Amino acid sequence: xxxxxxxxxxxxxxxxxxxxxxxxxxxxxxxxxxxxxxxxxxxxxxxxxxxxxxxxxxxxxxxxxxxxxxxxxxxxxxxxxxxxxxxxxxxxxxxxxxxxxxxxxxxxxxxxxxxxxxxxxxxxxxxxxxxxxxxxxx
Amino acid sequence: xxxxxxxxxxxxxxxxxxxxxxxxxxxxxxxxxxxxxxxxxxxxxxxxxxxxxxxxxxxxxxxxxxxxxxxxxxxxxxxxxxxxxxxxxxxxxxxxxxxxxxxxxxxxxxxxxxxxxxxxxxxxxxxxxxxxxxxxxxxxxxxxxxxxxxxxxxxxxxxxxxxxxxxxxxxxxxxxxxxxxxxxxxxxxxxxxxxxxxxxxxxxxxxxxxxxxxxxxxxxxxxxxxxxxxxxxxxxxxxxxxxxxxxxxxxxxxxxxxxxxxxxxxxxxxxxxxxxxxxxxxxxxxxxxxxxxxxxxxxxxxxxxxxxxxxxxxxxxxxxxxxxxxxxxxxxxxxxxxxxxxxxxxxxxxxxxxxxxxxxxxxxxxxxxxxxxxxxxxxxxxxxxxxxxxxxxxxxxxxxxxx
Ligand code: SF4
Ligand code: SF4
Numbered sequence: 001x002x003x004x005x006x007x008x009x010x011x012x013x014x015x016x017x018x019x020x021x022x023x024x025x026x027x028x029x030x031x032x033x034x035x036x037x038x039x040x041x042x043x044x045x046x047x048x049x050x051x052x053x054x055x056x057x058x059x060x061x062x063x064x065x066x067x068x069x070x071x072x073x074x075x076x077x078x079x080x081x082x083x084x085x086x087x088x089x090x091x092x093x094x095x096x097x098x099x100x101x102x103x104x105x106x107x108x109x110x111x112x113x114x115x116x117x118x119x120x121x122x123x124x125x126x127x128x129x130x131x132x133x134x135x136x137x138x
Numbered sequence: 139x140x141x142x143x144x145x146x147x148x149x150x151x152x153x154x155x156x157x158x159x160x161x162x163x164x165x166x167x168x169x170x171x172x173x174x175x176x177x178x179x180x181x182x183x184x185x186x187x188x189x190x191x192x193x194x195x196x197x198x199x200x201x202x203x204x205x206x207x208x209x210x211x212x213x214x215x216x217x218x219x220x221x222x223x224x225x226x227x228x229x230x231x232x233x234x235x236x237x238x239x240x241x242x243x244x245x246x247x248x249x250x251x252x253x254x255x256x257x258x259x260x261x262x263x264x265x266x267x268x269x270x271x272x273x274x275x276x277x278x279x280x281x282x283x284x285x286x287x288x289x290x291x292x293x294x295x296x297x298x299x300x301x302x303x304x305x306x307x308x309x310x311x312x313x314x315x316x317x318x319x320x321x322x323x324x325x326x327x328x329x330x331x332x333x334x335x336x337x338x339x340x341x342x343x344x345x346x347x348x349x350x351x352x353x354x355x356x357x358x359x360x361x362x363x364x365x366x367x368x369x370x371x372x373x374x375x376x377x378x379x380x381x382x383x384x385x386x387x388x389x390x391x392x393x394x395x396x397x398x399x400x401x402x403x404x405x406x407x408x409x410x411x412x413x414x415x416x417x418x419x420x421x422x423x424x425x426x427x428x429x430x431x432x433x434x435x436x437x438x439x440x441x442x443x444x445x446x447x448x449x450x451x452x453x454x455x456x457x458x459x460x461x462x463x464x465x466x467x468x469x470x471x472x473x474x475x476x477x478x479x480x481x482x483x484x485x486x487x488x489x490x491x492x493x494x495x496x497x498x499x500x501x502x503x504x505x506x507x508x509x510x511x512x513x514x515x516x517x518x519x520x521x522x523x524x525x526x527x528x529x530x531x532x533x534x535x536x537x538x539x540x541x
Contacts, residue, residue, distance in 0.1 A: 086190065086410060086422065086493050093325045093333050093489035105475055108494035125250065126326055128192060128412035128422065 003051035005034065005074035007119055007138055008064060010044040019067055020046070026063065027056035034097075034118040047074065047118050072137045078117040085110070085131040091123035139530060140433035142179040146517045149183045149430050153508055153515070158183040160508045162501035163342045163429075163440060170441035175534065179437035184508055184515065187347050187440075188361070188426035188500030189339040191492030192412045194323070195303035195374060196234040196421040198259050198401060201295040202270060204228055205287070210280035211272035215239065216258045216289075223272065227280055231300070232258055234411075234421035248321035248416025256421035257411030259299070262291045263363070264406040297401040299363060299409070303373035305425050307345035307393035308449060311336045311469060311488075313481060316455035321416020325491050327454055331481050334451065334488045339497035340444045340471035344427035345393045347440040349386045350528040351378070353429050355518025360397065361426035361504045364408040366513070367399025369427075369522075378525035384540075386439065386533040389448045389468060393522065397425065408500065422493075426500040428508065430515050438534045444471035451481060 010019070015038065023029050029052035038044035050057065064071060078099070087110045091100045099116035100123055102108055123132040152158040159182050161169060166185045170178040204227070214223035214230045218239040221232035236255035243249050261268055267288045276283045291297050312324035313334040320327050325335045340346065348354050358369040373394025380392040408424030429440050451466040452458050469479045474488050507513035 084410075086407075087495045088191065088422070088493045089335075089490035090325050090414075093327075093335055093491075102477065102490075105477070107498065108475060108490060122326075125248075126415050128414055128420075129410050130413065 001051065002054050002057050003049060004057070005047065005049045005118060006061075007072045007074060008046045008048065009070040009137075010038070010046070011068055012043050014068055015042065015044045017067065019064060019069060020048070023060040023063055027060040028052055029056060029060045035120055047120070070137065072119075072135070074117060074119045076114055077119055077135055077138065078112070078114055079133050080112050081131045081133070084129045086129065088128065090126050090128055091132060094122040094126050096120060096122065140435065141176050142433045144179075144183070144430070144432045146430055146432075146515050150514045152183055153511060156511065158508060160184040160186060160505045162498070162505055163187045163347050164498070164501075166437075166441045167341065167443045170437055175434040175438040175441075178441070179431050179434040182431050182437065185347060185429045185431060185440040186426060186501040186504040186508070187342055187344040187429065188424070188497040188504065189305055189343045189492060190408065190424040190496030190500060191337050191339070191422060192323070192414065192420040193301065193304045193423045194235055194420050196259075196299070196301035196423055197255065198232050198262070199229065199296070199298045199300045200232065201229050202289055203293070203295045205282060205285050207282045208280045209272055209274045209282035209285050210277055211274055213273045215271045216268050217253070217261070219253070219255050219258050221255075234259065235419050237419055244416060250415065251413045251417070251419050253413075254411065254419025256419050259401070259421060260406055260409055260411040262297060263401055263404045263409050265291055291402055298398055299367070299401050299404065300398045301423065302396050303375060303394045304397050304423055305344050305373070305395045305427075306338070306391050307343070307349070308388050308390055308447065309336065309338045310390060311449050311451040311474065311479070312454045312458075313451060313466065313486065314455035315453045320455050322454050323414055323417045323420070324454055325489065326415065329455075331484055331486055334479055334481065334486050335491050336449065336471075336474045336488060337491040338449070338471070339492055339494055340447050340475065341442055342494070342497040342501055344425065345395070346387060346442055346447055348429050348436070349382070349388065349439055349442075350525060351393060351522040352436060352439070353432065353518070354395070354427055355521045357516055357519040358427065359513070359516045361424070361500055361507075362397055362399035362404070363401070363424055364405030365399050365401070365403030367397050369395050369518070370398045371396035372522045376523060378523055379527070382525070382527060383446070383448050384533075384536060385442060385446050386527075387442060387447050390450050424496060424500050426504040428504055428513070428515055435531055435534050438537065444475060447471045449474070451479070
């Protein structure tokens with residue numbers, strides 16, 4: 001069993017195809033929607049956590065790619081420039097998954113748990129010193 | 139009147155001979171709890187404080203030296219950020235919140251405000267080149283009408299950080315009652331009281347450790363942006379007469395400081411240009427002040443802890459922009475730092491905006507400077523405007539009665 005968070009981008013032409021339910025049926029995968037921005041007749045962005053057997057997972061991903069969905073894996077894609085982060089906390093106010101959170105309440109340093117990140121990009125926009133970044137495809 | 143009576147001269151003598159006892163404001167809490175105020179005042183000579191947050195009302199006063207031919211600069215831009223040039227020929231002042239030419243501002247809300255005065259100041263301190271464009275109208279003594287050049291901080295005749303209002307004594311807690319997310323200088327506030335933000339170093343913050351400005355005044359030497367600076371005046375909007383708690387600590391903004399320092403000694407780790415989503419550009423300033431422990435009352439004040447510092451909660455969604463005088467009650471920094479406060483019976487997550495770990499680093503750096511005999515204390519030449527509420531020993535006696 002594996003489980004990975006992925007960001008799927010559906011180009012306008014295929015935005016109305018039921019590709020996600022296809023992969024569930026065809027490859028016995030389950031998914032959990034973390035974030036969705038889908039507009040009719042426009043590009044759609046869907047962040048999912050997909051789980052299943054490794055082989056079917058890979059086939060499912062391949063199926064999406066064959067159908068022109070562009071895929072990025074969320075894991076480890078969020079990055080913090082440790083030399084510019086000064087642990088102010090602006091990002092803590094917006095991170096929806098507690099990937100950015102203060103655990104040590106004595107030093108009040110801001111921790112980053114990359115495995116909780118869903119690549120929503122809120123912290124990238126909000127960080128006053130631009131310490132947070134995601135690769136361009138997000 | 140006091141049981142312990144030390145002078146700045148005595149403390150400086152101890153610093154010079156490596157005998158001074160210096161602790162930070164966090165360490166002072168336990169020292170006073172264990173030893174009492176009198177013993178603590180005998181034992182400790184200096185308490186160091188610190189704060190590191192975005193402080194609007196900051197800027198830099200620069201003199202770029204005369205060019206050939208000379209110009210009387212009337213309009214000036216640094217990296218396309220407009221500065222104020224109408225001071226003399228080659229003096230200028232760049233405000234931290236000035237935005238770069240052509241910035242879309244909030245046309246697409248919330249605006250990103252990628253670059254502005256705060257960033258120019260950081261770039262100069264980081265010893266990066268900055269492009270200067272100046273325009274003049276031409277006079278017989280200053281014929282040039284336009285110059286363009288690259289400047290580096292070390293080539294400037296003078297580079298002075300000159301901040302009219304920094305180090306607010308305390309600050310409001312912000313939340314949002316409305317149905318939509320708002321983008322403020324207090325960060326992003328989610329709808330229907332879904333979060334709250336605050337912006338003070340609490341128990342480490344300079345003016346919270348000297349709530350009646352007994353040692354901090356005009357002329358006080360401070361840590362500013364990694365270099366040495368001075369308090370030059372009270373901050374604009376300084377209001378010593380705000381409501382105070384039983385420990386004499388104001389429950390909202392209250393005091394503030396105008397400060398100045400030589401930018402050439404500063405360090406970009408402690409001065410950062412800040413882009414505040416939907417709001418604008420600002421400057422994050424690292425500032426620390428040593429408090430000389432002259433008597434037991436000052437020992438008492440400098441031992442204030444997070445749970446003894448209250449702050450009012452305000453609605454930045456509805457009341458604040460309309461200047462409606464309404465609060466959602468008081469909380470304190472212990473609760474704020476725990477990660478949750480209660481507003482209208484609802485548990486609301488909190489986030490800081492001012493770096494507490496940065497404040498610790500500053501108070502520790504200042505401590506080390508003093509221990510290394512690189513930094514000596516000063517006696518203010520004039521006091522800051524004082525609260526009508528202050529009487530010597532009044533708050534200490536009240537506190538001891540309640541022990
Ligand atoms: S907002 Fe930026 S600087 Fe502040 S704690 Fe988060 S990542 Fe660090
Ligand atoms: S992109 Fe940033 S705000 Fe969004 S989940 Fe990841 S860490 Fe949190």
